[in-house]
Amino acid sequence: MSQLRSVKWYGGEDRNSYIHRAWMRRGAPGDAFARPQIAVANTASDLTPCNMHLGEVAAAVKNGIYETGGIPLELPVVSLGETQVRPTAMLWRNMAAMATEEMLRANPIDAVVLLGGCDKTIPSLLMAAASVDLPAVVVPGGPMLTGTFRGVPLGCGTDVWRLSEEVRAGTLSQEQFVRSESAMIRSRGHCNTMGTASTMALITEALGMIVPGLAGTPAPDSRLLEGAHATGRLVVDLLRADRRPSTFLTKASFSNAIVALAAIGGSTNAVVHLLAVAGRLGIDLTLDDFDRIGSHVPMLVDLQPAGRFLMEDFHRAGGLLAVLREVRDLLDSTALTITGKPLVDYLDDAPIWDSEVIRDRAAPIVVEGGVAVLRGNLAPDGAIIKPAAASPNLLQHRGRAVVFDSIEDFHARIDDPDLDVDADSVLVLRGCGPKGYPGMPEVSNMPLPKKLLAAGVRDMVRVCDGRMSGTAYGTVVLHVAPEAAAGGPLALVRTGDIIVLDVPGRRLDVETSEDAFALRIPNNAMIAGFANPQRGWERLYIDHVMQADTGADLDFLVGASGSTVSRESH
Numbered sequence: 356m357s358q359l360r361s362v363k364w365y366g367g368e369d370r371n372s373y374i375h376r377a378w379m380r381r382g383a384p385g386d387a388f389a390r391p392q393i394a395v396a397n398t399a400s401d402l403t404p405c406n407m408h409l410g411e412v413a414a415a416v417k418n419g420i421y422e423t424g425g426i427p428l429e430l431p432v433v434s435l436g437e438t439q440v441r442p443t444a445m446l447w448r449n450m451a452a453m454a455t456e457e458m459l460r461a462n463p464i465d466a467v468v469l470l471g472g473c474d475k476t477i478p479s480l481l482m483a484a485a486s487v488d489l490p491a492v493v494v495p496g497g498p499m500l501t502g503t504f505r506g507v508p509l510g511c512g513t514d515v516w517r518l519s520e521e522v523r524a525g526t527l528s529q530e531q532f533v534r535s536e537s538a539m540i541r542s543r544g545h546c547n548t549m550g551t552a553s554t555m556a557l558i559t560e561a562l563g564m565i566v567p568g569l570a571g572t573p574a575p576d577s578r579l580l581e582g583a584h585a586t587g588r589l590v591v592d593l594l595r596a597d598r599r600p601s602t603f604l605t606k607a608s609f610s611n612a613i614v615a616l617a618a619i620g621g622s623t624n625a626v627v628h629l630l631a632v633a634g635r636l637g638i639d640l641t642l643d644d645f646d647r648i649g650s651h652v653p654m655l656v657d658l659q660p661a662g663r664f665l666m667e668d669f670h671r672a673g674g675l676l677a678v679l680r681e682v683r684d685l686l687d688s689t690a691l692t693i694t695g696k697p698l699v700d701y702l703d704d705a706p707i708w709d710s711e712v713i714r715d716r717a718a719p720i721v722v723e724g725g726v727a728v729l730r731g732n733l734a735p736d737g738a739i740i741k742p743a744a745a746s747p748n749l750l751q752h753r754g755r756a757v758v759f760d761s762i763e764d765f766h767a768r769i770d771d772p773d774l775d776v777d778a779d780s781v782l783v784l785r786g787c788g789p790k791g792y793p794g795m796p797e798v799s800n801m802p803l804p805k806k807l808l809a810a811g812v813r814d815m816v817r818v819c820d821g822r823m824s825g826t827a828y829g830t831v832v833l834h835v836a837p838e839a840a841a842g843g844p845l846a847l848v849r850t851g852d853i854i855v856l857d858v859p860g861r862r863l864d865v866e867t868s869e870d871a872f873a874l875r876i877p878n879n880a881m882i883a884g885f886a887n888p889q890r891g892w893e894r895l896y897i898d899h900v901m902q903a904d905t906g907a908d909l910d911f912l913v914g915a916s917g918s919t920v921s922r923e924s925h
């Protein structure tokens with residue numbers, strides 16, 4: 356092991372070193388300051404219910420660190436509870452990443468174990484770790500166990516959409532709806548569908564940043580603590596081997612993550628998060644890579660939101676490694692994991708235990724899964740759709756636009772009996788991109804008009820510059836770039852325009868002559884609805900956030916600063 360970074364704080368005989376040591380001594384063993392100082396960056400918070408249990412996970416990690424000669428130091432970092440934080444947790448992802456990066460750099464830390472779970476927590480930790488580039492490994496908090504309501508399993512998130520649509524359609528009473536709340540969240544852990552949290556944990560393992568086999572372990576499962584303990588032991592080895600993110604995360608690692616994303620039928624949010632992490636590492640990952648690498652990968656996992664089962668079933672059925680074994684030929688065998696071994700080395704002994712939940716390659720749920728990247732005169736820089744979550748009959752569709760200038764405008768008018776909309780219409784929602792909202796909320800899966808629900812319509816084409824919850828489904832075109840508030844052509848669409856969606860042809864267009872479209876002027880009501888904060892993080896965010904097609908990071912956070920701190924104030 357080369358000289359520890361922390362020695363620069365503790366190793367001298369001057370007054371500064373005295374101060375650093377004295378304030379941290381507090382009963383530590385005499386040799387504590389010569390040992391590796393390992394941070395446990397913990398996103399546990401009472402306001403992030405999915406991560407509330409991470410204190411116990413941290414304790415297991417710390418035991419492992421201590422046993423192998425390190426000094427564990429718990430570092431609470433910014434935590435984002437997806438269901439709690441307003442206006443949307445995505446507004447704060449970059450702030451959480453920046454704060455974590457700076458605190459890792461500012462402190463006498465040699466390596467870090469990152470504890471996350473709820474949607475934005477693992478992405479922000481990965482972005483921070485990539486930019487500070489200390490040896491780092493993730494322990495995912497794990498999904499919750501399956502809850503049941505009236506004898507039927509409830510997938511948290513996905514079934515909220517389903518049940519609320521049932522209430523709107525008049526087939527479920529309000530009282531029954533409220534009663535299902537306490538059944539949905541059965542245990543500690545994050546959402547148990549193949550939503551964003553599950554997706555991010557699994558593809559982080561595919562990237563190589565989690566001990567293989569650990570992601571997807573349910574939060575209350577004692578094997579999670581065993582894995583946390585083992586990770587605590589491993590991190591000291593990482594330090595000895597100087598295995599930093601920049602030394603083993605490559606384009607091949609991201610290629611494997613994209614294959615995994617497609618094979619598990621993961622959340623579209625992973626696209627924007629992976630692009631942001633790659634940007635921190637200087638890896639040339641583009642939106643088109645998701646289509647090129649992922650769109651021909653078979654989707655093998657039958658989990659909600661598109662399928663039937665939940666994460667507890669997924670883990671029982673063999674988990675990520677069983678999935679990856681089926682698509683082994685599509686993986687890049689050169690990509691290494693945090694252990695120093697290639698990901699593919701972990702696939703020999705990874706059987707499928709339940710082929711209803713995880714299908715054999717020969718019998719996929721969807722022959723070609725993944726994310727399709729669309730371009731056209733409505734999305735010059737790209738938009739995405741998850742075909743596996745869409746209605747096959749709508750993947751090629753031509754319909755009349757019904758346009759909403761903001762989510763508030765949408766809520767005010769969507770259930771108006773006089774709204775001129777039918778099942779063939781295309782619902783267009785704008786003002787929901789990174790700048791316009793701000794923070795690119797998960798609103799793209801717009802609820803359908805009540806009158807159409809009552810008539811039995813269950814899906815329509817929807818187009819939006821926002822994101823979609825990983826637990827949602829439907830024929831939804833999202834992440835349209837540039838967004839309306841950044842001058843994208845979405846701002847110029849009018850109700851009555853004909854929109855053409857052609858997923859096989861990878862196109863999203865409005866039928867109009869280019870000249871006539873270019874002469875249009877955005878309407879004032881829409882512009883007045885775009886966010887325009889005068890100070891604080893929101894102002895900084897709007898001034899610097901990039902578009903979805905490049906990861907929606909702040910422009911000045913792209914890349915890495917490393918872990919060097921050159922000056923000291925004492």
Ligand code: FES
Pocket residue numbers: 405436437438472473474512545546550552
């Ligand atoms: Fe935390 Fe779904 S709300 S993972």
